[in-house]
Amino acid sequence: MQQGGGSDKEVTWEDQQNINNFGRLNNRLHELEDEIKIAKETNDNLEDASNELILTDEEVVRFQIGEVFAHVPRDEVETRIEQMKEVTSKNMEKLDEEKEFVVAQMAKLKKILYGKFGDSINLEEN
Amino acid sequence: MASSSSTAVATATETTTERRGIPGAQFVEDVETYLNQSGLDVNSALSFLQERLQQYKLVEMKLLAQQRDLQAKIPDIEKCLDVVATLQAKKGTGEPLIADFEVSEGIYSQARIEDAESVCLWLGANVMLEYSCEEANDLLQKNLDNAKASLEVLVADLLFLRDQVTITQVTIARVYNWDVHQKRRMREAVTAEKDS
Numbered sequence: 001m002q003q004g005g006g007s008d009k010e011v012t013w014e015d016q017q018n019i020n021n022f023g024r025l026n027n028r029l030h031e032l033e034d035e036i037k038i039a040k041e042t043n044d045n046l047e048d049a050s051n052e053l054i055l056t057d058e059e060v061v062r063f064q065i066g067e068v069f070a071h072v073p074r075d076e077v078e079t080r081i082e083q084m085k086e087v088t089s090k091n092m093e094k095l096d097e098e099k100e101f102v103v104a105q106m107a108k109l110k111k112i113l114y115g116k117f118g119d120s121i122n123l124e125e126n
Numbered sequence: 127m128a129s130s131s132s133t134a135v136a137t138a139t140e141t142t143t144e145r146r147g148i149p150g151a152q153f154v155e156d157v158e159t160y161l162n163q164s165g166l167d168v169n170s171a172l173s174f175l176q177e178r179l180q181q182y183k184l185v186e187m188k189l190l191a192q193q194r195d196l197q198a199k200i201p202d203i204e205k206c207l208d209v210v211a212t213l214q215a216k217k218g219t220g221e222p223l224i225a226d227f228e229v230s231e232g233i234y235s236q237a238r239i240e241d242a243e244s245v246c247l248w249l250g251a252n253v254m255l256e257y258s259c260e261e262a263n264d265l266l267q268k269n270l271d272n273a274k275a276s277l278e279v280l281v282a283d284l285l286f287l288r289d290q291v292t293i294t295q296v297t298i299a300r301v302y303n304w305d306v307h308q309k310r311r312m313r314e315a316v317t318a319e320k321d322s
Contacts, residue, residue, distance in 0.1 A: 016293060066205045
């Protein structure tokens with residue numbers, strides 16, 4: 001009769017590699033969630049800037065380049081902001097795709113590891 | 127021949143022995159064999175493994191700090207490249223670049239930059255050098271590429287390190303469980319003797 005603390009299940013090298021991979025994926029998942037949050041904030045800021053630009057009636061806008069605010073004609077600013085929005089949304093798409101992939105991989109590994117070790121292993125977020 | 131085949135077996139079960147100064151964690155096939163081979167009793171083995179874990183944690187903190195520094199440096203270099211590109215674009219047109227810059231916190235002044243032939247780059251250690259726009263572009267691009275390459279290596283180091291941490295944690299759990307199991311078997315053997 002086995003209780004939780006005295007499991008007899010042997011851990012093979014393959015099991016260890018699965019556990020290692022699960023750990024790596026879990027870390028990557030947290031990194032991705034942070035990156036997605038930042039990308040979303042950047043996107044929102046660009047949206048706000050875009051909207052402000054539409055409202056303003058000035059011809060010359062102070063646009064941040066590096067650490068200074070350069071006087072840039074409104075059309076150029078509009079183009080620049082559109083470009084930045086393109087870049088950010090492509091980035092977000094890529095991040096979301098990677099996150100889906102990571103979550104799927106983690107689910108597969110959970111099935112394998114819980115299948116072999118059952119209660120002897122805990123793969124949940126604390 | 128015999129030695130090469132035995133090393134082939136060893137590498138199948140061991141990870142790489144070390145990476146850039148970080149010792150690899152030995153994967154334990156069987157706890158009992160491991161304890162017999164190393165000649166350690168359970169408590170010594172556990173404290174050796176715990177110490178290893180602490181060392182790994184220290185290295186991890188150092189690498190994470192380096193990673194944060196690099197991750198901050200890269201956007202800075204990209205901003206500089208943006209400025210140089212803007213100056214170069216303005217050069218041909220004959221129009222000056224007018225910019226508001228911060229003189230002190232909350233106080234801005236206006237600058238008029240006409241036909242920027244050169245820029246000054248801060249190289250660190252209180253040193254600033256003047257470069258032509260093209261040279262500045264090349265230097266900044268090279269710095270950016272180096273920073274990105276260093277970051278890649280660092281990330282790979284961290285992945286390796288985290289794997290060693292996981293292996294060590296699993297080994298600690300297995301050694302502990304084996305010990306609990308042993309103690310229970312001995313207790314059961316003793317009670318069986320008493321009853322018989």
